[in-house]
Amino acid sequence: MTEGCVYDSDSGQLLTGSYMDYCMPRAADVPSFKLGFTCTPCPTNPLGMKGCGEAGAIASPAAVMNAVTDALGVRDVPMPASPHVVWKAMQPMKKAAE
Amino acid sequence: MENFAYHRPAKVADAVKAMKKAKDGKFLSGGHTLIPALKQGLANPTDLIDLSGLNKGGVKVGAKSVTVSAGTAHADVAADKGLKKAIPGVAILAGGIGDPHVRHRGTIGGSVANNDPAADYPSACLALGATIHTSERKIPAEKFFTGMFSTALKSSEVITAVEFPIPKKSGYAKFPNPASLYAMVGVFVAQMGDGSVRVAVTGAGPGVFRVPEMEAALAKNFSAKSLEGLSVKSKGLNSDMHASAEYRAHLIGVMARRAVTAAK
Numbered sequence: 127m128t129e130g131c132v133y134d135s136d137s138g139q140l141l142t143g144s145y146m147d148y149c150m151p152r153a154a155d156v157p158s159f160k161l162g163f164t165c166t167p168c169p170t171n172p173l174g175m176k177g178c179g180e181a182g183a184i185a186s187p188a189a190v191m192n193a194v195t196d197a198l199g200v201r202d203v204p205m206p207a208s209p210h211v212v213w214k215a216m217q218p219m220k221k222a223a224e
Numbered sequence: 225m226e227n228f229a230y231h232r233p234a235k236v237a238d239a240v241k242a243m244k245k246a247k248d249g250k251f252l253s254g255g256h257t258l259i260p261a262l263k264q265g266l267a268n269p270t271d272l273i274d275l276s277g278l279n280k281g282g283v284k285v286g287a288k289s290v291t292v293s294a295g296t297a298h299a300d301v302a303a304d305k306g307l308k309k310a311i312p313g314v315a316i317l318a319g320g321i322g323d324p325h326v327r328h329r330g331t332i333g334g335s336v337a338n339n340d341p342a343a344d345y346p347s348a349c350l351a352l353g354a355t356i357h358t359s360e361r362k363i364p365a366e367k368f369f370t371g372m373f374s375t376a377l378k379s380s381e382v383i384t385a386v387e388f389p390i391p392k393k394s395g396y397a398k399f400p401n402p403a404s405l406y407a408m409v410g411v412f413v414a415q416m417g418d419g420s421v422r423v424a425v426t427g428a429g430p431g432v433f434r435v436p437e438m439e440a441a442l443a444k445n446f447s448a449k450s451l452e453g454l455s456v457k458s459k460g461l462n463s464d465m466h467a468s469a470e471y472r473a474h475l476i477g478v479m480a481r482r483a484v485t486a487a488k
C-alpha cells in the first residue's frame with residue numbers, strides 16, 4: 127500500500143532514497159496483530175530447527191492487491207496501491223460513467 | 225558536516241549583529257530543516273546563530289489578532305487554548321505538522337523563513353493575511369512568500385513573530401504525503417469579519433497561492449456546496465513521484481471542501 131522504490135528513468139538514480147520519500151509504514155499505518163504459533167519440530171536435528179523466512183509476506187501482498195482490484199472492478203493495479211495509484215485507476219470508470 | 229562557529233545571542237539585535245559579522249552565517253531555530261541540510265553537506269555555514277536564547281513570547285491572543293513569537297514550537301501553537309478558540313484553523317494546522325518529534329522542535333519562525341512549498345504555515349499566513357514581524361519591519365504575507373524556498377527576508381533579518389488577524393471562521397484540511405507527512409495538498413480557508421473569504425493552497429504548486437474562483441463562490445455562500453463543480457487547472461502544479469499535477473488539482477477541490485466543512 128505504501129512502499130515502492132522509484133528510480134529516475136534518465137539517470138537510474140534512486141529517488142526514494144530516504145524515509146522522506148520511501149513510505150515505511152508507521153505504527154498508525156498498520157492494524158494490530160494477533161500472533162499465532164504452529165510448532166512442527168524438524169525430526170532430523172536434535173534442536174528441531176528449520177530455516178524459514180517471511181512466509182506470511184508472500185501471500186499478503188497478493189491478497190491485498192486482489193482486494194483492491196476487486197473493490198475497483200479493474201483487472202490490474204500497480205503496486206503500491208497508494209492514493210494516487212487508486213485515483214488513477216478509477217479515472218477511466220469516471221469517464222465511462224459520464 | 226563542516227566546522228562552524230556557534231553563537232547563542234540573548235537579544236534580537238545581537239543576532240543581527242552576529243549575522244552581519246559572519247562570512248556565511250545561518251540562523252538556527254528548531255533545526256528540523258537546517259540540521260539535516262548540514263549533515264548532508266547541503267549547507268556549510270561558517271557561523272550558526274542559534275535563536276533559541278531569544279526571549280520566547282509564545283502565543284498572545286489580542287482583541288483583533290493573535291501573535292505567535294517566532295520560536296514557538298508547533299506543539300505549543302496547537303495546544304494554546306486561546307488560539308484554539310480564536311483561530312481554530314491554525315491550531316488544527318499546527319497539530320497536523322509532521323509527527324510529535326517535529327512538532328516539539330520545529331518552530332513557526334523556521335517554517336515561515338524556510339517557505340518549503342509543502343509546508344503548512346504559509347497557507348494560514350496567506351489566507352488570513354498575516355503579518356510577519358522581523359527585526360527591521362512588518363511584512364504582509366502577500367509580499368513575504370516570493371516563490372519556492374524564497375522569501376522577502378534579507379540575509380541578516382530575523383523573524384520575531386507572526387501575527388494572524390482573527391477571522392470569523394477558519395479551517396484547514398491537508399492531504400499528507402504518506403512518507404514525509406508534509407502537505408501533498410493543504411488548503412486553508414478563512415472567512416473574515418467583513419464576509420470576504422480567502423482560500424490559500426500549499427503543497428500543490430511551487431509556492432503557496434490563492435484561488436480567486438473559490439473565494440468568490442464562498443463569499444456568496446460559505447458552504448462546501450458552493451465549491452461543487454469548481455476545479456483548479458493542473459497546469460503549473462507540481463508533479464512528482466508522489467502525485468501527478470492532475471491528482472493534486474483533484475485534491476485541491478477535495479481539501480477545500482473539507483476545510484470549509486471543518487471551518488469554525
Ligand SMILES: Cc1cc2nc3c(=O)[nH]c(=O)nc-3n(C[C@H](O)[C@H](O)[C@H](O)COP(=O)(O)OP(=O)(O)OC[C@H]3O[C@@H](n4cnc5c(N)ncnc54)[C@H](O)[C@@H]3O)c2cc1C
Nearest residue numbers: 253254255256257258322330331333334343344383405406
Ligand atoms: C520528518 C519531518 C516532517 C515534517 N513535516 C512537516 C509538515 O508536515 N508540515 C510542515 O509545514 N513542516 C514539516 N516539517 C518541517 C518542520 O515544520 C520545521 O519546523 C521547519 O522545517 C523549520 O523549522 P525549524 O524551527 O526546525 O527551523 P530550522 O531548521 O532551524 O531553520 C530553517 C530555516 O529557517 C531559517 N530561520 C529559522 N528561524 C528563523 C528566524 N526566526 N528568522 C529568520 N530565519 C530563520 C534558518 O536559517 C533556516 O534557513 C517536517 C520536518 C521533518 C524533519
